[in-house]
Amino acid sequence: MNTVDTFELDDTIWEFPCEFPLKVMGPSHAPLEEIILSIVQTYVNGFSSDHISTKPSRTGKYKSITAIIQFSDKTQVIGVYTELAKHQEETDHISLVL
Secondary structure: OOHHHHOOOOHHHOOOOEEEEEEEEEEOOOOHHHHHHHHHHHHOOOOOHHHEEEEEOOOOOEEEEEEEEEEOOHHHHHHHHHHHHHHHHHOOOOOEEO
């Protein structure tokens, strides 16, 4: 079983609606901003690139993306994380999702 099949949300630590800082890290060549924008827009209306910031690593080999997302329910959270996990398994674009 892969991580996409096992993702669950602990309802005891989430209160909706909520603003959540999603962090994604990967190689500097990866189109992380586009990937995140596409995935999050599928689940969260009104999400735009204005909610995304990028920070390169000290060496420039990697980058860190922070996306501030306004989630209104747990299905959005599960959808976004499931899609990111699927993308991580299928490509080398995503190294870590927090």
